[in-house]
Amino acid sequence: xxxxxxxxxxxxxxxxxxxxxxxxxxxxxxxxxxxxxxxxxxxxxxxxxxxxxxxxxxxxxxxxxxxxxxxxxxxxxxxxxxxxxxxxxxxxxxxxxxxxxxxxxxxxxxxxxxxxxxxxxxxxxxxxxxxxxxxxxxxxxxxxxxxxxxxxxxxxxxxxxxxxxxxxxxxxxxxxxxxxxxxxxxxxxxxxxxxxxxxxxxxxxxxxxxxxxxxxxxxxxxxxxxxxxxxxxxxxxxxxxxxxx
Amino acid sequence: xxxxxxxxxxxxxxxxxxxxxxxxxxxxxxxxxxxxxxxxxxxxxxxxxxxxxxxxxxxxxxxxxxxxxxxxxxxxxxxxxxxxxxxxxxxxxxxxxxxxxxxxxxxxxxxxxxxxxxxxxxxxxxxxxxxxxxxxxxxxxxxxxxxxxxxxxxxxxxxxxxxxxxxxxxxxxxxxxxxxxxxxxxxxxxxxxxxxxxxxxxxxxxxxxxxxxxxxxxxxxxxxxxxxxxxxxxxxxxxxxxxxxxxxxxxxxxxxxxxxxxxxxxxxxxxxxxxxxxxxxxxxxxxxxxxxxxxxxxxxxxxxxxxxxxxxxxxxxxxxxxxxxxxxxxxxxxxxxxxxxx
Numbered sequence: 253x254x255x256x257x258x259x260x261x262x263x264x265x266x267x268x269x270x271x272x273x274x275x276x277x278x279x280x281x282x283x284x285x286x287x288x289x290x291x292x293x294x295x296x297x298x299x300x301x302x303x304x305x306x307x308x309x310x311x312x313x314x315x316x317x318x319x320x321x322x323x324x325x326x327x328x329x330x331x332x333x334x335x336x337x338x339x340x341x342x343x344x345x346x347x348x349x350x351x352x353x354x355x356x357x358x359x360x361x362x363x364x365x366x367x368x369x370x371x372x373x374x375x376x377x378x379x380x381x382x383x384x385x386x387x388x389x390x391x392x393x394x395x396x397x398x399x400x401x402x403x404x405x406x407x408x409x410x411x412x413x414x415x416x417x418x419x420x421x422x423x424x425x426x427x428x429x430x431x432x433x434x435x436x437x438x439x440x441x442x443x444x445x446x447x448x449x450x451x452x453x454x455x456x457x458x459x460x461x462x463x464x465x466x467x468x469x470x471x472x473x474x475x476x477x478x479x480x481x482x483x484x485x486x487x488x489x490x491x492x493x494x495x496x497x
Numbered sequence: 498x499x500x501x502x503x504x505x506x507x508x509x510x511x512x513x514x515x516x517x518x519x520x521x522x523x524x525x526x527x528x529x530x531x532x533x534x535x536x537x538x539x540x541x542x543x544x545x546x547x548x549x550x551x552x553x554x555x556x557x558x559x560x561x562x563x564x565x566x567x568x569x570x571x572x573x574x575x576x577x578x579x580x581x582x583x584x585x586x587x588x589x590x591x592x593x594x595x596x597x598x599x600x601x602x603x604x605x606x607x608x609x610x611x612x613x614x615x616x617x618x619x620x621x622x623x624x625x626x627x628x629x630x631x632x633x634x635x636x637x638x639x640x641x642x643x644x645x646x647x648x649x650x651x652x653x654x655x656x657x658x659x660x661x662x663x664x665x666x667x668x669x670x671x672x673x674x675x676x677x678x679x680x681x682x683x684x685x686x687x688x689x690x691x692x693x694x695x696x697x698x699x700x701x702x703x704x705x706x707x708x709x710x711x712x713x714x715x716x717x718x719x720x721x722x723x724x725x726x727x728x729x730x731x732x733x734x735x736x737x738x739x740x741x742x743x744x745x746x747x748x749x750x751x752x753x754x755x756x757x758x759x760x761x762x763x764x765x766x767x768x769x770x771x772x773x774x775x776x777x778x779x780x781x782x783x784x785x786x787x788x789x790x791x792x793x794x795x796x797x798x799x800x801x802x803x804x805x806x807x808x809x810x811x812x813x814x815x816x817x818x819x820x821x822x823x824x825x826x827x828x829x830x831x832x833x834x835x836x837x838x839x
Contacts, residue, residue, distance in 0.1 A: 255621065258619045332605070334604055336598060337603075337619065341620065342588070342592035342619075342621070
């Protein structure tokens, strides 16, 4: 019970303290919406084309939202040494990292529904398979958060975390089938797509929104679960190796 | 300052097989690349004792504390905290210890009250208990009026006091403090020393590092001198002071001193040692009583204006200088310089 009190309070403190920090607003909300607006205007299509853009912008919102938040909650606290307080608490490292990432996962899921709510005002979303869509958002949020954790643990400054994140985030925008299918990429780039977690998340979302998924949902879910596990184990190892010297 | 209780109701109990030794370190070593930060460090701290680790900047004090508290893994040696083997499992005793780091590392965005409540929650304290304990400590440290202010806006003294309060929020049996009063004004440092004395009386085991030798002399039961990563001496304060009991030290204050005074003094009084490094102060050391009359007359004839001459009680500083060869004043200045980021 005591461990869960600690877990819950770490999560709530991060949500209260960091959700409205400028990097999270700019990278987590404004950037994905601006990106979508650009695609929408460029396509010249009407509101009905929004559905085709929705999986991409949802995945983008989750990816940028979670990775930006981790850069603040983990890297910033490590830099001002307040993270040591958490390391000194009678809490397993696994639970501690889950508490630190929990706030980012919730932030990512909430971020995903900002474009969904906006789209609901302009288009008919009744055909979306929500039973696939919501778990897909959650899985993308978990995988992106753990990717953010790997990055946040690897650097020492918040700006480094944001910059390092962009090395992964921007290629993913083009390589993961968010706005155009992976099949339309040059052949030599396609293998790269399939080693990035967002490809599987975006595919799940495409399947839920307009049934245009390229892979079986079971494969998407399994791949995302594997990415989550691998990234979490890598972060845990990094914390043990780099922060407990 | 109000007294701070360390009640037993919510304090984490020692394990039943707990011996009289609260902290035991044997053969500790830690290297950073080629540099040996700590080498063959062995000591034990008894339950309820105040143990001081003294040494200059870079001696390995913080590395030692980090190893004891689970923030660093020793390359060699064993650590037992309250009888628990923390060598293989560095975090095994986290529920028994409180740590006050040398940095005030609370959360700048949170208020003083919220910081304490959050730290209490990290130790699994329930809501009512953590609110009550936070209020109690804010009162005890004279921070009640600033409780609603953000930690980032606190003065250095207020930050230090709140950091200390956070370290004892869960009433730990063993408290580690890294330079608890460095950079504080006299009043705040005194408050903190009073608090540590209260905790000591209440039975808390205290392990502290400091470079203020007079503070260590006042607070500690036993002291270890750490130099270049190695412990050069561990003993009770009383036994350490015995080393300099046979020495006589007189300090002469002058408003004006002529040049080449040290050479003239040494020539005139060959049995005495003279230190004239500080302007206006002459420190005289001898193995027998120093008769100040001839000394003062000589100084005035040499052109000095003597204001006063006092005999100094031998202090831990003298012991430290004798054992380590390091001037305490130089150590203090170096530490202050590092802390102020020069």
